[in-house]
Amino acid sequence: MKRFLLLGPALLAILATGHAQIPVTREVSDSDTSKKIRIQFPEGYLDYHGEAIEGDRALKEKLFGLSFQRPPQTNGGWSLWNFLDVTLRVNGVPVPVVPNYLLESAEILENESRLLIRFRWKPDDFDATLNVFLAWYPEQPGWMFVKVEAQGAGASLQQVTLNAFPGNTAGPEERERWVAAGDIVQRLSNQKLELPANTTGFVFFNKLAQQRDGCLLVSDKKNHTGGVLVSGGYGVSTEVTFDGEPTSACFALGGFLEASPEDVIRIFQMEGARNTQHILENITWEPKLDKQRNQILMQDIEQLLQDTADATAREQFETLKVSYQQNETAGTPTELLEVLSRLNELKQTLIARELAKLK
Numbered sequence: 001m002k003r004f005l006l007l008g009p010a011l012l013a014i015l016a017t018g019h020a021q022i023p024v025t026r027e028v029s030d031s032d033t034s035k036k037i038r039i040q041f042p043e044g045y046l047d048y049h050g051e052a053i054e055g056d057r058a059l060k061e062k063l064f065g066l067s068f069q070r071p072p073q074t075n076g077g078w079s080l081w082n083f084l085d086v087t088l089r090v091n092g093v094p095v096p097v098v099p100n101y102l103l104e105s106a107e108i109l110e111n112e113s114r115l116l117i118r119f120r121w122k123p124d125d126f127d128a129t130l131n132v133f134l135a136w137y138p139e140q141p142g143w144m145f146v147k148v149e150a151q152g153a154g155a156s157l158q159q160v161t162l163n164a165f166p167g168n169t170a171g172p173e174e175r176e177r178w179v180a181a182g183d184i185v186q187r188l189s190n191q192k193l194e195l196p197a198n199t200t201g202f203v204f205f206n207k208l209a210q211q212r213d214g215c216l217l218v219s220d221k222k223n224h225t226g227g228v229l230v231s232g233g234y235g236v237s238t239e240v241t242f243d244g245e246p247t248s249a250c251f252a253l254g255g256f257l258e259a260s261p262e263d264v265i266r267i268f269q270m271e272g273a274r275n276t277q278h279i280l281e282n283i284t285w286e287p288k289l290d291k292q293r294n295q296i297l298m299q300d301i302e303q304l305l306q307d308t309a310d311a312t313a314r315e316q317f318e319t320l321k322v323s324y325q326q327n328e329t330a331g332t333p334t335e336l337l338e339v340l341s342r343l344n345e346l347k348q349t350l351i352a353r354e355l356a357k358l359k
Helices: 009-015 261-281 291-308 312-329 331-355
Strands: 025-030 034-041 044-053 056-067 083-091 092-097 105-111 114-121 129-137 140-151 155-165 174-180 184-187 194-195 199-208 214-219 225-231 236-241 249-256
Touching: 034 105, 034 155, 044 114, 056 083, 056 225, 056 331, 083 129, 083 140, 140 155, 155 214, 155 249, 174 214, 174 261, 199 261, 214 236, 214 261, 249 261, 291 312, 312 331
Parallel strands: none
Antiparallel strands: 025 034, 034 044, 044 056, 083 092, 083 155, 105 114, 114 129, 129 140, 140 249, 155 236, 174 184, 174 199, 194 225, 199 214, 214 249, 225 236
């Protein structure tokens, strides 16, 4: 015999108001002189390691890696060690930031309809800030969108370098690294290949070995590039320099797995690069907090607590509500999202209890 659950209108309404979050975790270990951070998301992770030495400008340990579009059981895809390097120009002086200055913070700004992360550096001997925003959308899982931003009087972008290992790091001697960009399809070497400054779409692939995995790069056509240099017979580097004094630039990092490079290049050059560029240029980089949705979440919990009369759950809810208000006032988005995650877990626990009563 089938059994049917008779749900009251209040519980039905609560079940209809989901509060799904993109699963993301942040692990932090830091001190005054060192930081280790890993942010894990559904398609990969971001790693940062930095350790400063007193009296020495360069960091002793430096790693800023992105595990993304990595073929299984390889170290390929975007670099696990230094996928992004940025040099600012501060009052005319070049300032290489990532290898020389300890990261100030890594924050998760959103994790509902999209994942939005911000890494921030503030060099102590320059009036400048470097922000690196990374946005990932579940409906575009194969792309990581990046915005590099210079802040401060007299601060602008001088150069952004993006590093990848198409397919894998280690490879047979016969493997060749290649780039397809616009009308150029050419083998790469350690000698830098200069591409037209207006180049916005790049396919990095291999010939003779490891041919079916590679990396894709799209640049915002508003980037005001002064030049593009590509090189690398092992790791592939794309150096983008800037004319004038732009304060921001945007890129999309992608790849392909188990596909023919010829097919990827054809589709990418016909429409793929253009479509991705359109998405990139229309991203809103300001974090959005859905306060109304969060209030509905707390109202749902209030209703469920009235039904369950669970004193322990009530105490937990009141504590989380205070923490939510404190973090909202303080403007600490990562901690705020952690509180929302715990509120959502509490709601699901209370719903499960109510459903169990009806069985």
